Amino acid sequence: MPSFDEVLKEAGEFGRFQKRVFFLLSQTGIIFSSLYASVVFLGRAPDNFWCRIPGAAELSERCGWTLEEERNFTVLPLHLGNESVSGECKRLDVTWDTSVSCTSPLARYGNHSTGNLPLALCHGDWVYEQPHSSIVSEYDLVCGNTWMLDLSQAILNLGFLVGAFILGYAADRYGRILIYLLSCLGVGICGIIVAFSPNFTVFLIFRFLQGLFGKGTWMTCYVIVTEIVGSDQRIVGIVIQIFFTLGIIILPGIAYLIPTWQGIQLAISLPNFLFLLYYWVVPESPRWLLTRKKGEKALKIMHNIAKHNGKFLSPHYSEITISNEEVSNPSFLDLVRTPQMRRNTLILMYAWFTSALIYQGLVMRLGIIGGNLYLDFFISGAVELPSAFIIIVTIDRIGRRLPFAMSNIVTSIACLITAFLPEGIPWLKTTVATLGRLSITIAFEVVYLVNSELYPTTLRNFGVSLCSSLCDLGGIIAPFLLFRLAAIWLELPLIIFSILAAVCGLLVLLLPETMGISLPETVEDVEQL
Numbered sequence: 001m002p003s004f005d006e007v008l009k010e011a012g013e014f015g016r017f018q019k020r021v022f023f024l025l026s027q028t029g030i031i032f033s034s035l036y037a038s039v040v041f042l043g044r045a046p047d048n049f050w051c052r053i054p055g056a057a058e059l060s061e062r063c064g065w066t067l068e069e070e071r072n073f074t075v076l077p078l079h080l081g082n083e084s085v086s087g088e089c090k091r092l093d094v095t096w097d098t099s100v101s102c103t104s105p106l107a108r109y110g111n112h113s114t115g116n117l118p119l120a121l122c123h124g125d126w127v128y129e130q131p132h133s134s135i136v137s138e139y140d141l142v143c144g145n146t147w148m149l150d151l152s153q154a155i156l157n158l159g160f161l162v163g164a165f166i167l168g169y170a171a172d173r174y175g176r177i178l179i180y181l182l183s184c185l186g187v188g189i190c191g192i193i194v195a196f197s198p199n200f201t202v203f204l205i206f207r208f209l210q211g212l213f214g215k216g217t218w219m220t221c222y223v224i225v226t227e228i229v230g231s232d233q234r235i236v237g238i239v240i241q242i243f244f245t246l247g248i249i250i251l252p253g254i255a256y257l258i259p260t261w262q263g264i265q266l267a268i269s270l271p272n273f274l275f276l277l278y279y280w281v282v283p284e285s286p287r288w289l290l291t292r293k294k295g296e297k298a299l300k301i302m303h304n305i306a307k308h309n310g311k312f313l314s315p316h317y318s319e320i321t322i323s324n325e326e327v328s329n330p331s332f333l334d335l336v337r338t339p340q341m342r343r344n345t346l347i348l349m350y351a352w353f354t355s356a357l358i359y360q361g362l363v364m365r366l367g368i369i370g371g372n373l374y375l376d377f378f379i380s381g382a383v384e385l386p387s388a389f390i391i392i393v394t395i396d397r398i399g400r401r402l403p404f405a406m407s408n409i410v411t412s413i414a415c416l417i418t419a420f421l422p423e424g425i426p427w428l429k430t431t432v433a434t435l436g437r438l439s440i441t442i443a444f445e446v447v448y449l450v451n452s453e454l455y456p457t458t459l460r461n462f463g464v465s466l467c468s469s470l471c472d473l474g475g476i477i478a479p480f481l482l483f484r485l486a487a488i489w490l491e492l493p494l495i496i497f498s499i500l501a502a503v504c505g506l507l508v509l510l511l512p513e514t515m516g517i518s519l520p521e522t523v524e525d526v527e528q529l
Contacts, residue, residue: 021283054125156208187213376430404443418491
């Protein structure tokens with residue numbers, strides 16, 4: 001009985017069939033990355049808004065004021081009394097008498113005394129010039145409610161975290177393609193509900209579910225692609241990241257053309273229904289079928305792969321064996337029981353956490369630094385494209401460890417320099433920040449590869465799932481860290497990112513080099529790396 005790898009080699013390790021499946025499933029990355037970074041455009045701060053004084057709505061309707069006229073009557077008296085009060089989060093603590101003059105609604109108080117009038121915090125009575133441009137204006141996520149925008153992104157990442165465990169387990173038990181298709185259906189349905197949520201609570205619930213199913217689509221498509229190619233084609237795991245970057249590049253174009261957040265949300269959700277057509281063109285992973293003792297189905301798929309690749313399998317093959325058997329119930333203790341495994345696990349967990357936190361932090365930072373959001377976002381996404389090429393060129397020549405460490409160190413230096421560069425030279429500030437974005441992208445993509453190469457076959461899936469869960473934890477923390485620290489000093493998050501990346505760059509130097517080494521089969525193999 002031949003092994004699966006032997007049969008795959010005969011059928012073609014990366015022929016026409018695998019290339020077609022790779023291209024089709026890689027489209028998932030475009031949609032997933034749009035969901036991942038969508039908060040930058042869904043949560044844009046409104047340009048003009050102010051707090052209404054009680055009675056202003058009735059008086060505005062009776063007097064036939066435009067929004068600009070109402071704003072002048074509401075905000076100008078505040079400026080006369082206190083120039084530091086903008087009228088967005090505070091209002092005069094008065095009630096307009098709807099029977100007074102339309103030209104001087106506050107005449108009875110006297111303009112000379114507006115500075116002495118009491119002020120009150122605004123609670124839910126805001127007026128926006130563009131009320132449906134973002135979720136901020138839709139659900140009043142301004143002033144004292146700004147933390148709720150952080151929560152919306154944290155909830156999405158919590159969905160990613162839960163999805164990694166629930167749907168990762170489901171994909172191992174019920175099949176890769178089944179869970180992929182169900183996840184695509186779930187993302188599409190939840191995305192539509194998010195777009196038409198009647199309140200912020202419903203928005204959060206279905207954004208969480210969209211994150212859960214979204215992680216299922218990305219994770220299972222990644223697994224299917226890597227499982228149908230030969231062991232010498234591990235690099236497809238890096239190449240598929242290019243499609244993630246393409247989604248980042250396309251997203252600002254979508255947001256520029258669609259003026260409302262609901263339209264953007266639908267544009268990044270509806271394409272998931274098209275992926276349901278893959279039911280007829282993407283087969284189940286034959287590796288998974290073999291682990292479930294479904295050798296006949298696996299062999300049938302292998303014959304189909306060979307046919308499409310212009311190859312021919314021996315008719316004598318009646319059964320395929322697979323040597324990769326999983327530990328029945330792996331636990332965290334299996335990953336930290338021996339010295340080398342323990343060191344690898346702790347460093348990789350920190351690397352995942354740091355990469356995700358800094359990457360997502362730098363992406364969301366574009367939404368708060370001013371400038372042309374659409375152009376800046378496009379440029380920062382385009383600069384990620386060379387990352388996969390840099391990795392492909394370097395990892396098989398100088399190894400994994402040095403590029404992994406250097407990308408983190410360069411990120412640290414770039415963040416630190418960007419934080420202290422003066423605002424008067426924006427081109428230099430943007431250039432250095434862009435270098436940091438490129439470097440952290442390289443680190444993020446290398447950790448995918450290194451993680452799988454540092455665990456034995458019996459613990460590889462569990463080890464990668466557990467360590468990569470720290471990626472989602474970093475994503476949960478990132479919005480709170482960015483927005484709350486930026487409120488103190490705009491560049492303070494960059495200082496934190498710099499420290500985290502520097503520590504990560506030094507720690508990964510302690511990992512063993514895996515260039516040119518076969519994947520470890522046992523824990524003993526890992527200990528000898």
